[in-house]
Amino acid sequence: MMTNDLILRVVTKWLSPIIILFALYVQFHGDYSPGGGFQAGVIFSTAILLYALTYGLDAALKVIPETALRVAASFGVLLYGGVGVVSMLLGGNFLNYSVLADTPLAGQHIGIIVIELGVGITVAAVMILLFFTFSRRVDPE
Template sequence: MIDNPVLRIIAKIIIPMILLFALYVQFHGDFGPGGGFQAGVIFAAGFILYGLVFGTEALRSAVPPAALRLLTAFGLLLFAGVGAVTMLAGSDYLAYNALAHDPVAGQHLGILIVEFGVGVTVSAVMITIFLAFAGRNDP
């Protein structure tokens, strides 16, 4: 599909928009529909579109497999780490009230970080899965 000019140009225009939209969904999830799961999937969809149009080799150089592996673990560790931090602050596991002086601010911060962790792991896993399948028959 690399030879198709229409696809290439449309993809180049639309991919940044998809990624930006994913970030909006990620950080606006508190107020409207959205959150880490949706944002992660949409973010990955942008990269998958890139891989479909420009080939898996291009995608692999854009997101190196080592970085993917790292990010997959990072998101989960971030989520679990927030729990450890709240425990160190003298509260229960994943009780975000302890993250700030004001319980509501603590909840807000905790939810933001946790959702970010979810988004990172979900998008990294989705891109990994796509690369594993699409890159299987590369010459």
Template sequence: MANDLILRVITKWLSPIIILFALYVQFHGDYSPGGGFQAGVIFSSAILLYALTYGLDAALQLIPEMALRIGASLGVLIYGGVGVASMILGGNFLNYSVLASTPIAGQHIGIIVIELGVGLTVASVMVLLFFTFARRVAPE
């Protein structure tokens, strides 16, 4: 597949658009269908497309595997961190109402931040799964 001109050109144009759409789904998820889980899988499908067309090495240059491992853990940490932050501010675990001056603003901030954590973990884990599997295919 590495020499197929049509695939290479289309992938080059399509991957950034898919990533842009993933970011839209992530940050506009409060008002339109979307959220962290959806954005995470859409983002990872863009990276998968890139890796399938340009090869695993090119994709690894784009995103090093260490960054993915850190990203996967960081997402859960952000999620749990919001819960702890709301406990420190005097609420219950994961009660976002205390995060800002009014409960609704607090809820909104909490939802956006935890969706970010979810998106980070899901995207990182999905790409990491693919990289781990794909490395087994390479002839040794």
């Protein structure tokens, strides 16, 4: 699961931050262009996957420890559900973002950004976790 190819290593080092930047763009620009939390989460996870494929699983685990991933995966869903509960506490229905701010439009905007963030965090964490769990079973040989 690890390569000593110099070209691959250099390209990965250059490419990973760009992929992460693109994932953040897709995440937070999803209101205006194609994309959203799900796509952003998957793209973010591909950056870590690329890193793990080139530098090995241990190096990738140093970047993102597995415990953090487990917490993040649950935190995303909690964030999403939390928005729903907060909107209930503020007097609206479950997941009715209009009550989150002074005007309904501003509330919708906040609600959509926060829940998309929750989706993105959960999807990215679960995808990386899946990859780590699978690749741990590969024999080093």
